[in-house]
Amino acid sequence: xxxxxxxxxxxxVQEKEAVTLDCxxxxxxxxxxxxxxxxxxxxxxxFLIYQGSYDEQNATEGxxxxxxxxxxxxxxxxxxxSQLGDSAMYFCAMREALVFSGGYNKLIFGAGTRLAVHP
Amino acid sequence: GAVVSQHPSWVICKSGTSVKIECRSLDFQAxxxxxxxxxxxxxxxxxxxxNEGSKATYEQGVEKDKFLINHASLxxxxxxxxxxxxEDSSFYICSAESGRxxxxxxFGSGTQLSVL
Numbered sequence: 001x002x003x004x005x006x007x008x009x010x011x012x013v014q015e016k017e018a019v020t021l022d023c024x025x026x027x028x029x030x031x032x033x034x035x036x037x038x039x040x041x042x043x044x045x046x047f048l049i050y051q052g053s054y055d056e057q058n059a060t061e062g063x064x065x066x067x068x069x070x071x072x073x074x075x076x077x078x079x080x081x082s083q084l085g086d087s088a089m090y091f092c093a094m095r096e097a098l099v100f101s102g103g104y105n106k107l108i109f110g111a112g113t114r115l116a117v118h119p
Numbered sequence: 120g121a122v123v124s125q126h127p128s129w130v131i132c133k134s135g136t137s138v139k140i141e142c143r144s145l146d147f148q149a150x151x152x153x154x155x156x157x158x159x160x161x162x163x164x165x166x167x168x169x170n171e172g173s174k175a176t177y178e179q180g181v182e183k184d185k186f187l188i189n190h191a192s193l194x195x196x197x198x199x200x201x202x203x204x205x206e207d208s209s210f211y212i213c214s215a216e217s218g219r220x221x222x223x224x225x226f227g228s229g230t231q232l233s234v235l
Contacts, residue, residue: 035223043210045163045226091162095224106153107214107224109162 003027004092004110011115013082020067021077021113023092029053031097034075035107036066039089048090051075079115087117121147121217125227132203133235140198140230142213148193149215153224154186157210166211169196203234 005024013019025034036048051059051066059066067076079086092110122145132138142152150171155163167188168176175188185207187199196215200207212229 033223037226043212043229043231045212045214045229047223047225050223106165106168108165111162 003108004094006092006110006113008113009111011113013079013115013117015084015117015119016081018078018080019082019115021079021090021092021115023075023077023110025073025075025092025094027073027094027096029096033095033097034066034068035093035095036064036075036077037091037093037109038086039091039112041088045091049077082117084117084119087115089114121145121215121225123149123213123215123225123227125213125230127230128228129231129233131233131235134204135202138200138203138232140200140211140213140232142196142198142215142227144194144215144217144225147215147217149196149217150193152190152196152213152215154188154196154198155212155214157212157229159210163212166198200232203232205234208232208234 003026032053034051038046038048049059049061049064049066051068058068063080065078089112091112093107095107096105124143124145126141130138152169154166156166157163165178166181169188169190171190171193177183190196210229210231214224214226
């Protein structure tokens with residue numbers, strides 16, 4: 001079953017505007033973590049932002065914020081004031097907690113959204 | 120964030136040869152590392168979980184004899200693609216869990232493998 005769903009294969013945004021990249025997830029666990037990574041054309045995976053399932057406030061990291069709607073199981077990434085350098089693939093991912101060992105399970109990725117920022 | 124170094128960045132090899140890819144955690148100890156494979160314009164697919172001092176755990180459908188993983192120390196995991204074939208051509212990327220940042224995973228820069 002699909003655990004992470006990113007329904008937008010591609011998105012366009014004007015420079016300096018805000019953009020929201022959608023992500024929904026599926027889990028029956030109570031403890032999990034949600035991540036967003038950026039992958040530019042060079043291939044590296046750049047960690048952007050993390051949200052824990054028990055975090056009451058939405059995570060923010062500079063121009064990135066995560067709109068966490070736990071009941072709807074959504075974790076949308078909001079990029080404010082888009083820059084040309086934001087053009088890249090963006091992946092939403094999830095790790096479920098391992099109850100007995102205290103660690104975390106593998107990181108599962110969505111299909112990704114390609115963001116293009118236009119001047 | 121923590122730094123993960125992956126080497127080489129790209130490699131071209133002849134069919135039938137073996138290729139070794141290294142993944143190092145530079146400023147932290149990583150008891151667990153993960154190896155992913157990515158085809159063009161697709162998402163990352165987990166191949167295996169590498170635990171220091173023990174055998175790797177492979178995902179369903181991944182040939183353990185084809186993709187040998189060794190995690191000999193707390194800072195180094197290697198992936199060896201044995202008897203490479205053109206269909207093994209892909210982007211391989213490793214990640215490591217930084218204990219001080221808990222659940223977060225940090226990624227290497229990836230290796231583009233082309234098998235001729």
